[in-house]
Amino acid sequence: MLYDQIAMNKRRTGYVMVGFGLLVLAIGAALGDLFWASWQSGIVIAAVVTAIYMAIMISQSTNVVMSMNHAREIKDVTAAPQLWHLVEDMALVAQVPMPRVFIIEDASPNAFATGNDPQHAAVAVTTGLLQRLNREELEGVIGHEMSHVRNYDIRLQTIALALSAAIGLLVSFSHNWFFWGGSRRRDDREGNAGAIGMVISLILIILAPLAASIAQMALSRNREYLADASSVELTRNPQGLIMALRKIDDSEPMKEADPNSSALYISDPFKKKQKFSDLFATHPPIADRIARLEKM
């Protein structure tokens, strides 16, 4: 089951990257067509830009994600002995190397893990989490994060995050072009081709953010349930995680969290009301998670 999950996560990372690559090339073609009347050069430029972007993102993902969430790294045990010890413990039982440890100055209790693989992983917790949770509860949360690390959830989540950020960049670029640069080229086009280009570009601009959210959806909510179960497998103490989730649920939204990263956190940092549909929620309802843990 666990190994299925790991294999599936690696496979899905591939799908997400291929899908995103195709989308970027399509956007490149549309922009090239409208800008330089040459969709081929658009594709080439988009491919080169994306390749560079991805290379930087994959090699730097941890640092990028951490700085987006205003996290600072702690280098040794003295800064936060209890946190450091618990991360050590969970790395020991999960049999993964010790990850880097970060702290976010935010009164709301929350935590997340990121990185490309267990050898290059990092966990971050808020100061609110350290203040409000006792040792047992904190252990449950760290166990949950280390499960994401061991299951390769972090790679999939980090790459999906990078991709949606990149798509956002391209979309805002084409928005700007529409309002400031576009009119000239559209004017000297002969009616038909110009109109088709317009339509394609419009469709892409509408589609791109949707595709980004589909990529985020690939990080299914079941992953959170699974990480909860794996956490209990590591700590052998469901009560700790249950109490922790209650405290996290019963708190104010975060101020320092980055909106694109919200799927990474153990619980939605913005406390959005899940009213009309759970379909687009990044996290399952906490009450549901607690109910499943209580059944253990």
Next chain:
Amino acid sequence: MVAIILIIIVVLLVAWYISAYNGLIRTRTHVQESWSQIDVQLKRRNDLIPNLVSTTKGYANYEQSTLKKVVELRNQLTAVPADDHQQTMEVSNQLSTTLRSLFALSENYPDLKANTQFTQLMEELTNTENKIAYSRQLYNTSVANLTMKIQSFPSNVVANIHHFQASDYLQVPEEEKTAPKVNFDDFGQDK
């Protein structure tokens, strides 16, 4: 032709034998490594206990009898021969239980709880206790892996030739036996 086939079979057998042997060695090394992890933590705890005694010295009435028992058990633990894992863990478990009750009793001493040196020491000791429990869990897992290789066919052939022996599981103290069984069936995954 027949000679070639025979040679291929022999080469394959030798290759299998070597990999089975190496697999056994690797698993046995895991068992030894995970024992030494426990050992490191036991030594660490033994080093911390004199600090506990000196930190609580100023608090004359602080649970003298329990503290005395802790020191006795610590000395007993250092006297156990290094290769007697079962007895080491038995004394260690008693020490863990006594320390835990000492921690619980410290709730009654507000001055002591306000002492940062004492709280730091508590964190260190709790950390060591947890690490002992987790390394024991890991040790038992690696013992299970080794036992499986020694008993299951065909690796048991190699294990018999080279006299590999299964190690004993470490006893888990009663109060930790109530650990929940994790059931992943409730956690359906999407396809």
